[in-house]
Amino acid sequence: MDAEERLNLVKRNTQEIITEGELRQLLKEKNHPKGYIGLATTGRVHIGYFIPMIKVGDFLRAGFKFTILLADIHAHLDDQKAPFELLDHRVKYYKEVISAMISSLGIDTKNLEFKRGSDFELDKNYTLDMYRLAALNTFDRAKRAAAGVVRFGENPKLSGFIYPILQTLDEQYMDMDVQYGGIDQRKILAFARENLPKLGYKARVEVMTPMMPGLQGSKMSSSEEKSKIDLLDSAETLKGKINSANCPIAVEDNGVLAFLKYVIFVYKSDSSQALEIKRAEKFGGNIAYDSYEKLEHDFLDKKLHPMDLKNAVAEEVNKLLEPIRHKMKGKEELIKKAFP
């Protein structure tokens, strides 16, 4: 792959890159640049994580040495979503289950590593820089940066405002070229770009992918939270959740289509497979799609029924989850400790 092909692979399905010019230059200069994504080790991992993990695969194929940061301190700073006493177990669980996801996607992990936040975020120089950035930024500035990611209630904890500073320094202290995250991270990543140079460090390239609408609709809610498909859900549970997903006839913006576009078709096309949709002869018989665009076209044209999509997605997701369930067998104790 030449630099331009690598660039296109990294760009695939992204929503924004700050800046594309810097990324192009980086890929010209380095065959193996360093990139990472931070995952706050909060709740259980659901199938939405396939989107960033597929993207991690893109980075790896583009020659990156890639790190998955298990951000345990971040998890605790975000209003104690992860109680301090549970962090060891949560970190272990995340590492196990994310590894299983990645191997289920068939991604080559030669250049992939996991790192735990508290293993370097408590170093003296890191902490000193944290205090320096806290003294260089107003409370309001930190709040604006955090607002998209940290859930501030009516009476927010102090820790949430420190959160963007750690994410800024992670780029420097892991010696990264690129940080990758969801577009919800945009304000934090812009904060990092603005702040690293104040300490004499270079601003990093930030790569962002869009947020996928949840299966129940595009707004977050606790009922939707419940409907999220856990990586360890049984085939039956998973089928039930997908069947009750919000996917109106001929409407474009929904979680089922998004999952098809950002996960299933990426995975299929990378392995040169088509998506098979099975249906009875009376509904038109089986049909195969080799691109998302054709499938979307037929769906908007009412040639594909929501039930056809849901059945196909349920089957494909189940194929992805089967090896994960298998790998996680015998680790029930760990999961119980992480989520008592």
Added chain:
Amino acid sequence: MDAEERLNLVKRNTQEIITEGELRQLLKEKNHPKGYIGLATTGRVHIGYFIPMIKVGDFLRAGFKFTILLADIHAHLDDQKAPFELLDHRVKYYKEVISAMISSLGIDTKNLEFKRGSDFELDKNYTLDMYRLAALNTFDRAKRAAAGVVRFGENPKLSGFIYPILQTLDEQYMDMDVQYGGIDQRKILAFARENLPKLGYKARVEVMTPMMPGLQGSKMSSSEEKSKIDLLDSAETLKGKINSANCPIAVEDNGVLAFLKYVIFVYKSDSSQALEIKRAEKFGGNIAYDSYEKLEHDFLDKKLHPMDLKNAVAEEVNKLLEPIRHKMKGKEELIKKAFP
């Protein structure tokens, strides 16, 4: 000295102790408890610092092992009052000049030590506890704690809200029994009492002395800031500043009387000296006081004129500053580096 005498010595001239019962118990249990005061290494040291330093002498005589914490990180957190690059020099300057003050007061320094904040406040466990307290406290709680000490402008820096957390953890990580500070620290010290037990640490005893009105009046202002008497002011400058001090005839609440009460008479009575006030025969001739109360009585009774007081204070302060000026000779370069 028995425990009760030691208690009375520590209590002398304090405004509040949280709690006196705990302090009494501590002095019964330990012959050499550990106490400290934190000095943020911000601006130049003025004669107002004699008040806490006299009190440090009380702690030492009561058997304490006492630490003066040169709080360099605090100084930077307080809206960067001490630019990061100058902290090394400021810390050196504080250590030199505070040592000179203490020796000018004739205090036995066998059980006194200096410690620099950044020498232990950047340790991993300390930092982890800092994040934990940031996650346990709301922003509003931290703000209320800091408000009396940290100068918040219209657009406050994030760092000022972290400040009380460091002061809380200093008590634990220096393994102290008692923290001593001005009554302006009250809300931070109460925050420390409330928060250490949340991490499983014990709450410490907090000892507070009253704030002394400045020589220009009782309110802080930048003009008053200018009128502060620097430890290295010449005899002449010092005399000029004291002469222009606010000290209305027969009025009790002013900086000249406060300095007499909290510094000069403590020092005099501890060394069994009387305060000599020199004046011409036509104004009543020389007079000596062996207690502040008698002097205050005569002043309120108009038997002592403000000029009499000012002259005596200028002479006494000059006697205290003379050895400090002497010790700091040849250190002009350090001072220039600390305050460029």
